[in-house]
Amino acid sequence: MELPIKMTESFAGAMVTVIPIILVAAGIETQQNFNKLADRMDEIRIALLEEGVEAAEKAARSRGTGFAGMPTVLGVMAVLFLSHVFVEFYLIFWLASTTRPANPGAALTVAITGFLGFALVGGAGVLGPLFRVKKNFSDLFRLAEAVERHVEEAEASNR
Numbered sequence: 001m002e003l004p005i006k007m008t009e010s011f012a013g014a015m016v017t018v019i020p021i022i023l024v025a026a027g028i029e030t031q032q033n034f035n036k037l038a039d040r041m042d043e044i045r046i047a048l049l050e051e052g053v054e055a056a057e058k059a060a061r062s063r064g065t066g067f068a069g070m071p072t073v074l075g076v077m078a079v080l081f082l083s084h085v086f087v088e089f090y091l092i093f094w095l096a097s098t099t100r101p102a103n104p105g106a107a108l109t110v111a112i113t114g115f116l117g118f119a120l121v122g123g124a125g126v127l128g129p130l131f132r133v134k135k136n137f138s139d140l141f142r143l144a145e146a147v148e149r150h151v152e153e154a155e156a157s158n159r
Contacts, residue, residue, distance in 0.1 A: 003104035005107045005111065006102035006104050006107050007101070007103045007104070008107075009095070011110075012100075013095065015087070016088065016095060019088045019091070022080075022114065022121055023084050023085070026077055026081065026084075026117070026120070029077075044056050076120060084113060087113045087114075090110070091110065
C-alpha cells in the first residue's frame with residue numbers, strides 16, 4: 001500500500017521549526033507541574049512543622065499530595081521529548097543530505113509525532129484547567145453540604 005504522503009523539502013523545513021516549539025511548550029508545561037507539586041509539598045511540610053502530623057495529614061487529604069498522576073505525566077513527557085528529539089535530528093540530517101528520498105514512512109512518522117505533540121501539549125493546556133474547574137465545583141458542593149449540615153445541627157439544637 002502506497003502512502004499518500006511523502007517527505008518534501010517544504011514539509012521537512014516546516015516541521016524542523018515546529019518540533020522545537022512543541023518541545024519548549026512541553027518543557028514549560030512540565031516545569032509548571034513540578035512547581036505546583038513543590039508548592040503543594042511546601043504546604044504539607046509547613047502544616048507538619050507548625051501544627052503537627054495530624055494537620056499535615058489533613059492538608060494532604062484535603063487536596064492530595066500531587067504525586068498520584070506524576071509518574072504518568074513524567075512518562076508521557078519523556079516519550080514526547082525523546083520522539084520529538086529523534087524526529088528533529090532525522091529532519092536536520094534529511095535536510096542536510098544531498099540525496100533526499102521521498103520516504104513516505106518517515107513523512108508519516110514526522111506528521112504523527114508533530115500531531116501527538118500538539119495534542120498532548122494543547123490537551124494539557126485545555127484539559128488541566130477543566131479538571132481544576134471540576135475539582136473546584138466538587139469542593140464547592142462539599143462546602144455547601146457541610147454548611148447545610150451545620151445549619152441543620154444548629155436548628156436542631158435550638159429546638
